[in-house]
Amino acid sequence: MDPRYPIGEYAFTGEITAAQREQWIREIETLPTRLRQAVAGLSEDQLNLPYREGGWTLRQVVHHLADSHINAYTRFKLALTEETPTIRPYHEDRWAKLPDYEGDIEASLLLLEALHRRWTHLLRSLSEEDFERSFHHPESGKTTSLAYNLGNYAWHGNHHLAHITALRTRLDL
16 A cells, blocks of 8 residues: 555546535545544644655644645635636645644644535535536646546545544554
């Protein structure tokens, strides 16, 4: 197993059905609870362990999830209110070096709980046509539908959750 991608890289081909979207929405909806369970009982020293050599600490992973999913939620709203907007990328590696990434993870856990509650409400209100709306990413040069991006962010949460749970298993934490 590649410790960078404990559940593999995101790839989805074929038709994205309503059932598939609902599965992804449930994964997004339950991520905050699953994340809170994954970090339960970890000490401050354990939160400062990197999930792999050269990787982020578990603390940074939690804070990154909050920041990344705020950006994802914003991208959804932009795509729903503008015609194929060009989104603004951000340097997640630089964000992970900012002082707030050294802070208590509780703030990010609470942020994710509130954000995902709101995001899930929005997602469940979208029509088939809404999920076909898209945004353009200037760095990749790709235009991505909201349906595909929904799967990407369900994967993203599971991907980082697996970083935490794999380290806990490996070190018997």
